[in-house]
Amino acid sequence: MNTRTRDLRREDLHASVSLPVMDTMNFLNEITHRYPEAISFAPGRPYDGFFDVEQIFTYIRRYLDHLAAGGDSPARIRDVLFQYGPTAGLIRELIAASLREDEGIDVPVESVVVTAGCQEAMFLVLRALMADRDDVLLLTSPCYVGITGAARVLGVEVAAVPEREDGLAREDIETVVKEQVAAGRRPRAIYVTPDHSNPSGVTMSLQARRELLDLAERHDLLIVEDSPYRLVSAGTRLPTLKSLDRNRRVVHLGSFSKTVFPGARVGFAVADQVVGAAEGRDGLLADELVKIKSMVTVNTSSLGQAAIAGALLQHSGRITDLNAGPAAYYADTMRTTLDRLARELPADRRARLGVRWNEPRGGFFLTLRVPFRADNEALGRSARDFGVIWTPMSYFYPEGGGDHAIRLSTSYLTRADIETGVSRLAEFIEAEATTGGDGLSGSRRSV
Amino acid sequence: MNTRTRDLRREDLHASVSLPVMDTMNFLNEITHRYPEAISFAPGRPYDGFFDVEQIFTYIRRYLDHLAAGGDSPARIRDVLFQYGPTAGLIRELIAASLREDEGIDVPVESVVVTAGCQEAMFLVLRALMADRDDVLLLTSPCYVGITGAARVLGVEVAAVPEREDGLAREDIETVVKEQVAAGRRPRAIYVTPDHSNPSGVTMSLQARRELLDLAERHDLLIVEDSPYRLVSAGTRLPTLKSLDRNRRVVHLGSFSKTVFPGARVGFAVADQVVGAAEGRDGLLADELVKIKSMVTVNTSSLGQAAIAGALLQHSGRITDLNAGPAAYYADTMRTTLDRLARELPADRRARLGVRWNEPRGGFFLTLRVPFRADNEALGRSARDFGVIWTPMSYFYPEGGGDHAIRLSTSYLTRADIETGVSRLAEFIEAEATTGGDGLSGSRRSV
Numbered sequence: 001m002n003t004r005t006r007d008l009r010r011e012d013l014h015a016s017v018s019l020p021v022m023d024t025m026n027f028l029n030e031i032t033h034r035y036p037e038a039i040s041f042a043p044g045r046p047y048d049g050f051f052d053v054e055q056i057f058t059y060i061r062r063y064l065d066h067l068a069a070g071g072d073s074p075a076r077i078r079d080v081l082f083q084y085g086p087t088a089g090l091i092r093e094l095i096a097a098s099l100r101e102d103e104g105i106d107v108p109v110e111s112v113v114v115t116a117g118c119q120e121a122m123f124l125v126l127r128a129l130m131a132d133r134d135d136v137l138l139l140t141s142p143c144y145v146g147i148t149g150a151a152r153v154l155g156v157e158v159a160a161v162p163e164r165e166d167g168l169a170r171e172d173i174e175t176v177v178k179e180q181v182a183a184g185r186r187p188r189a190i191y192v193t194p195d196h197s198n199p200s201g202v203t204m205s206l207q208a209r210r211e212l213l214d215l216a217e218r219h220d221l222l223i224v225e226d227s228p229y230r231l232v233s234a235g236t237r238l239p240t241l242k243s244l245d246r247n248r249r250v251v252h253l254g255s256f257s258k259t260v261f262p263g264a265r266v267g268f269a270v271a272d273q274v275v276g277a278a279e280g281r282d283g284l285l286a287d288e289l290v291k292i293k294s295m296v297t298v299n300t301s302s303l304g305q306a307a308i309a310g311a312l313l314q315h316s317g318r319i320t321d322l323n324a325g326p327a328a329y330y331a332d333t334m335r336t337t338l339d340r341l342a343r344e345l346p347a348d349r350r351a352r353l354g355v356r357w358n359e360p361r362g363g364f365f366l367t368l369r370v371p372f373r374a375d376n377e378a379l380g381r382s383a384r385d386f387g388v389i390w391t392p393m394s395y396f397y398p399e400g401g402g403d404h405a406i407r408l409s410t411s412y413l414t415r416a417d418i419e420t421g422v423s424r425l426a427e428f429i430e431a432e433a434t435t436g437g438d439g440l441s442g443s444r445r446s447v
Numbered sequence: 448m449n450t451r452t453r454d455l456r457r458e459d460l461h462a463s464v465s466l467p468v469m470d471t472m473n474f475l476n477e478i479t480h481r482y483p484e485a486i487s488f489a490p491g492r493p494y495d496g497f498f499d500v501e502q503i504f505t506y507i508r509r510y511l512d513h514l515a516a517g518g519d520s521p522a523r524i525r526d527v528l529f530q531y532g533p534t535a536g537l538i539r540e541l542i543a544a545s546l547r548e549d550e551g552i553d554v555p556v557e558s559v560v561v562t563a564g565c566q567e568a569m570f571l572v573l574r575a576l577m578a579d580r581d582d583v584l585l586l587t588s589p590c591y592v593g594i595t596g597a598a599r600v601l602g603v604e605v606a607a608v609p610e611r612e613d614g615l616a617r618e619d620i621e622t623v624v625k626e627q628v629a630a631g632r633r634p635r636a637i638y639v640t641p642d643h644s645n646p647s648g649v650t651m652s653l654q655a656r657r658e659l660l661d662l663a664e665r666h667d668l669l670i671v672e673d674s675p676y677r678l679v680s681a682g683t684r685l686p687t688l689k690s691l692d693r694n695r696r697v698v699h700l701g702s703f704s705k706t707v708f709p710g711a712r713v714g715f716a717v718a719d720q721v722v723g724a725a726e727g728r729d730g731l732l733a734d735e736l737v738k739i740k741s742m743v744t745v746n747t748s749s750l751g752q753a754a755i756a757g758a759l760l761q762h763s764g765r766i767t768d769l770n771a772g773p774a775a776y777y778a779d780t781m782r783t784t785l786d787r788l789a790r791e792l793p794a795d796r797r798a799r800l801g802v803r804w805n806e807p808r809g810g811f812f813l814t815l816r817v818p819f820r821a822d823n824e825a826l827g828r829s830a831r832d833f834g835v836i837w838t839p840m841s842y843f844y845p846e847g848g849g850d851h852a853i854r855l856s857t858s859y860l861t862r863a864d865i866e867t868g869v870s871r872l873a874e875f876i877e878a879e880a881t882t883g884g885d886g887l888s889g890s891r892r893s894v
Contacts, residue, residue, distance in 0.1 A: 006721050017575060046530075053525050057504055074500070075495070079495055079498075082708040083709055117744055128464060131462070149742035262530055263529045264749075265745070274454045277457040278458060280470070291469045295463065295600045297563040298566045301713075302711075303748065304748040304751065
């Protein structure tokens with residue numbers, strides 16, 4: 001029936017289908033599937049224990065009650081749920097209010113665009129801003145793969161600024177800006193995750209935030225601020241870049257995947273930049289994102305939006321209130337991981353092995369520097385022989401690097417799993433350091 | 448506080464933000480808002496009367512029961528709803544089964560990718576296939592704006608094949624293919640809506656379908672088949688291109704927006720083409736769409752998918768069963784519109800005015816040819832003076848045209864509104880034909 005065995009050649013498809021990180025991510029999934037008993041520090045997902053199926057029904061009902069209390073007729077409420085909705089979103093007011101309450105970000109409702117997860121928000125912002133083939137997006141190295149992937153799909157050039165152990169340094173950014181300008185490119189924006197970054201766990205200091213805003217002004221850059229781990233972190237928070245922004249230099253991206261739940265697929269962009277046009281009326285950057293969104297997903301699922309709105313409404317519209325419990329939980333799992341690392345790898349052993357790690361005060365991730373190549377082969381040995389899984393940090397380097405570092409995610413595990421997992425990890429590191437990673441000798445355990 | 452009044456120039460943003468159709472669509476929205484009492488033949492949305500808020504809860508509950516009956520644990524079911532889900536979708540099996548039952552399309556489950564509405568499916572398929580700047584997408588003129596918009600966002604070149612009153616003619620397609628090849632371009636795919644097309648209402652004959660498949664084979668084209676109005680139409684259906692496809696030439700796109708409800712934002716692509724790679728394993732085009740989707744929306748809302756699955760499960764997994772009522776309703780509104788047109792504009796009056804229309808046997812739309820320029824100005828007069836709204840057909844012509852035609856959508860109205868609306872439309876046409884559209888004399892009514 002089918003006369004050909006191959007219908008298309010991958011080489012004839014768009015370059016984004018050959019993104020190397022996809023193959024490495026697939027390898028991680030395979031490993032996870034092959035060793036189901038292994039303890040995994042890989043997934044950057046929220047802890048399941050906060051979820052309960054009945055919440056979905058309660059959340060949606062809560063939003064419908066809110067609409068009724070606001071005077072919407074039953075027919076109108078039915079249409080809100082069932083029909084095509086506004087491309088900019090149904091719950092912009094609630095989001096704008098929570099930004100004021102939780103973050104001190106005070107922006108017009110019209111600058112908020114609700115998206116199919118924060119990923120779509122990144123995608124729309126990149127598409128709007130990167131107009132010309134010479135435009136370039138600055139990002140950090142290491143960097144969240146969602147932004148590099150979106151850039152690849154859109155054919156957008158990126159240039160990486162190396163992240164230091166305490167964040168981005170102004171001089172490093174300026175060096176990259178100058179290099180790009182010298183190469184005939186136009187740096188348009190810089191993508192940053194100021195708080196408890198994925199993958200590194202690094203947080204930008206207040207001074208670095210102010211310097212970045214100043215630098216953006218001088219070099220006519222926009223800052224794309226993505227901060228999904230802020231409001232699931234306990235303790236004092238530094239101000240968002242957006243709340244410090246006096247000249248509308250910052251496009252702020254938001255996600256409800258960590259703060260409410262990922263399955264809703266609801267995120268947003270705050271884009272209050274005024275766009276002037278040679279012809280026609282001035283508008284906001286948000287209006288332009290809405291136009292693009294209408295050609296990508298039309299509008300965001302009303303059910304997802306209703307669930308997020310209901311969750312917000314149950315907590316006086318405040319994400320901080322909603323996340324008091326989870327933030328404490330994640331603080332505890334991070335603390336447990338760091339304490340256990342310190343116990344399993346005390347200073348002398350650490351020095352002997354050449355291991356070190358950072359100590360994030362929040363978020364889901366930390367970076368561990370190791371004395372061996374932390375590649376897929378090492379990951380395979382770790383899962384098979386030691387029953388512990390992690391993410392090679394090299395996955396997150398857009399221009400190479402990170403070969404001797406791993407990312408540990410602390411969000412998804414219980415305290416008991418963390419303690420066992422860190423012990424296994426220490427055994428694995430010892431074995432790799434001893435054998436040089438040939439996998440032929442040293443301590444072994446089967447899982 | 449804000450030192451600049453304008454932060455960005457529209458000319459510095461991507462070309463897709465200046466898509467002319469967005470401005471015209473905005474005009475239509477403004478008109479609809481300004482004349483709320485006017486009867487509108489514009490929106491191509493399903494009829495509200497089939498929806499009931501409680502269905503949402505029943506649908507989602509039905510899907511959760513289905514998972515439990517299949518042996519999923521409560522913890523697993525909770526994670527299906529709340530956590531990140533597989534990028535390819537949760538409900539591929541149900542969709543593949545309904546395609547077999549409803550459409551005689553028998554494809555592996557792995558070839559189905561669930562998307563954030565059919566719009567995202569278009570977007571992913573375009574991105575995967577249009578790899579090179581010389582690649583060109585063929586489409587019809589007039590054409591659904593979602594595909595031209597997606598092409599614009601991705602910077603994909605399009606070439607229009609004029610649609611005849613009975614569909615696409617093989618010779619017209621071949622002419623465009625030859626022109627494009629002569630211009631150094633590579634025609635990669637042709638986008639078609641074979642059944643009750645939006646905007647024209649035209650359906651492709653069985654012979655035209657076979658010829659298109661044959662032509663695709665000869666010119667090494669893929670066919671992107673989009674058919675959202677098929678299963679909301681009563682009566683006998685011609686086979687889909689995909690069910691006639693013997694050589695995996697057809698990528699079939701699906702939407703649940705008309706058959707279940709738009710707010711779920713769930714659609715899908717069927718991409719069973721085998722992709723060979725110089726390095727690595729062969730895979731399906733679906734796998735490549737999944738990779739791109741992971742960089743656009745990550746995965747489709749679990750709540751939307753759960754609702755669609757629940758609706759399907761309530762009707763033995765068959766969209767045809769689920770849509771028996773709506774299909775009969777839409778058949779009646781289309782018939783009512785055509786009957787009323789014939790009564791208001793009988794043969795002699797029609798000939799005198801120079802008006803004619805096609806007679807679709809299903810779907811939501813029909814085309815009316817009129818003796819005046821059916822532009823935004825005419826639409827404004829129609830709404831203001833006659834209380835009737837329609838869509839200028841010129842909105843749907845990617846390369847210009849359609850100035851003397853309007854699209855009527857018959858799906859959203861009640862029978863009574865249709866009868867009144869068509870009478871008003873006939874009065875408006877008479878006035879335009881008489882006054883030449885200067886809006887200064889002729890029959891008037893206020894709304």
